[in-house]
Amino acid sequence: MLFDFDAMPHGNRYKLLVSCVVPRPIAWVVSRDAAGVLNAAPYSFFNVFGEDPAVVAISVGPRPEGSAKDTLANIQATGEFTLSMVPHDLAERMVITAADFPPEVDELAEAGLSTIASTKIGTPRIAESPVAMECTLWKTIPVGVHTMVMGEVKAMHIADEAVMNAERAYIDTPKLDLVxxxxxxxWYSTTRDRVEIPRITPAEWAARKKAAE
Ligand SMILES: Cc1cc2nc3c(=O)[nH]c(=O)nc-3n(C[C@H](O)[C@H](O)[C@H](O)COP(=O)(O)O)c2cc1C
Structure with a gap:
C-alpha cells in the first residue's frame, strides 16, 4: 500500500515512521538547568553520525501544549548533557523517567536511580547504566516542531566486564543486554536474538554465483 506523505496528517506520518523504523536505540539523557537541578528522560529519535568529531543526535519534540521539553531547554542553557544506554534490567525504570512529572519532582529519585560525576563536563551520568557518554552541544537544527540536538561525545564510560580489549576498543556488546x-x-525489543551475516567482497560474490551455475 502506498502512503503519500504529502496527503497525510502529520500524526499518521509519525505512526508510520515509528512503527517501521525499529528497533530504535534509546538515549537516556541527563541534563541540568542553570540552577543545577537534574533532569532525566529517554529519547529514541537517536543515533550516531560520525566519529571525528564523534557526533550523536537526538530529536526533541514539543510538549503536547507546545512548550519545550526540559531536556532541550537545559541543553540549550548549559551546552552539555550525558546520555546512557538502557539495558533490559533498567528498562522499566527508564520508562518512569519519561513520565511528565512537574519540574520539582526528581525523576531519577522516583526511578530509584543514582548519578555519578562526569570527568569532562559538569552534568553527571546514570550510575546504574553500563554505557554512558559525556557530550557537549555541537549544533541544534530545527526539524519542524522538533529540534535535533547534536552532541559531541567527549568521553565514554563502559562497564569493565563488557570491555574485552581496551586498547583495540573491543566491546562485548551482547553482555550489555541493551533494549x-x-x-x-x-513496546521494546531486547538485543538477545542475533544473526551473523558476514560481509563479502565482489570476488567472493562472483565465486558464489559461479558455484551456483
Ligand atoms: C522510550 C522512549 C523514547 C522517547 N523518545 C522521545 C524522542 O525521541 N523525542 C521526544 O521528544 N520525546 C521522546 N519521548 C518522550 C519523552 O521522554 C518525555 O516527553 C519526557 O517527559 C521528556 O522529559 P523532559 O521534559 O524532562 O525532557 C520518549 C519516551 C520514551 C518512553
Missing part, C-alpha cells in the same frame, strides 16, 4: 524501542507507546 531498543519498537512500535506504539509501550
Amino acid at each position: 531498543g524501542r519498537m512500535h506504539g507507546r509501550g
